[in-house]
Amino acid sequence: MKPGRPERPWRVGLGTRARREGRTAEWVAALFLMSRGYRILGFRLKAAGGEIDLLARRGRVLAVVEVKRRATLDAALVALKPAQQARLLAAGRAVARGRPGLAGLALRLDMVALAPGRWPRHIRGLRSRD
Template structure:
């Protein structure tokens, strides 16, 4: 952007003596009216990747936990209608559908306390639909787990419920 010298701001190369760009005490009324602002803050590559993938830090930690134990992550943040499945992992003939809850602070209890009956119903409904869309996985041993992620700790708990309504 180039502005006239009379406005108090100039491009470094536009000045005849080659003076560098300098700050001014106050912007001219023209610039103030236009609402000129600085460049927006850029996000780091890791944050950009995470926002594109839709996977939060707790889900990434849980996925890493499973991968380190020999599980293969088949899907993460799968949308099934209005519901969502956080992680779907497989190891051999075992298939696990995982609900991940993360808490960054120590207050208000354990992350797994946030999983209530309504959330389990959403997981069950989404699981039935997802498994119906993937009949090649129907012969596997399907199980459910909840993972609580808190600072310095990851807790896995098996969930038991019937897939039939």
């Protein structure tokens, strides 16, 4: 808590719930990708440029996967902005440089969109538009 600010315990509860839901969404996305032949190499990887929700590999493709969970699938699909896409690609390049076993793989930015009551949607090969 910052000095001079009243304590707001309800905000702490919201943050805790959001983190828990985010981690659950990442596991759902990972299981979904694994059912489609991807091997999950890491969760919540911190790298120059940002945090990668999932790092996955399938064949010669190294996928930086952003997981978005929203109230509707449409809202999740538009939640990944161009600036974040560029940061995630930079983070993916940094991680790949630091792991010799990933050299020579084609880096790709993917997204798994999640919404209650809907099947996950995997969008492959997003392109940064900035």
